[in-house]
Amino acid sequence: SQTIHQWPATLVQPVGSPLSLECTVEGTSNPNLYWYRQAAGRGLQLLFYSVGIGQISSEVPQNLSASRPQDRQFILSSKKLLLSDSGFYLCASWQGLAGGPSSYNEQFFGPGTRLTVL
């Protein structure tokens, strides 16, 4: 089964500073990877997804960007953070379920990075 690592676990940054959040995946190859943001008291918003190295799709236009430099690495970046970028950032990939239907996959999440922009 897969393991998703996210780094760092928590981060406090001033407005206008750059950002780099890292997601790495173990136990699978060529995963489709996703970045979600959960703002305080709100649901999950899909930000980016990637189906392969160098391939990024953006769901929501904003001051964030994503990159996929390696098969199992997904990076979320910003050149200048805004207060509204504060939130809980989750990386995810699809995973099949042992013993489940062959068509079934579940979105499997990493532990998240809590970002506070001051």
Place this chain on the structure above:
Amino acid sequence: GEDVEQSLFLSVREGDSSVINCTYTDSSSTYLYWYKQEPGAGLQLLTYIFSNMDMKQDQRLTVLLNKKDKHLSLRIADTQTGDSAIYFCAEKFGSGNTGKLIFGQGTTLQVKP
């Protein structure tokens, strides 16, 4: 468009049943999921239902899907204090290990002793 709605808060007493509701607008989804998020943690899959099913039971959890009304519910029997968390419903669009999930806002379940 794709939109998923949930009530934001539910409070129950320990031992009672909890019912968390979810409505959605796009009926072309393939699977629907329930995730649980404990404070400060990522999301943990609780259960799922295929879009052509009406009901699924998994130990204390019962999922009901009403496709006509586009309504999904999660019933937790004999709710325990450890069930206190945020519960998200989600629709999957697309197949296999592609596609995307659209999440509801999450329902905070508070279980009182």
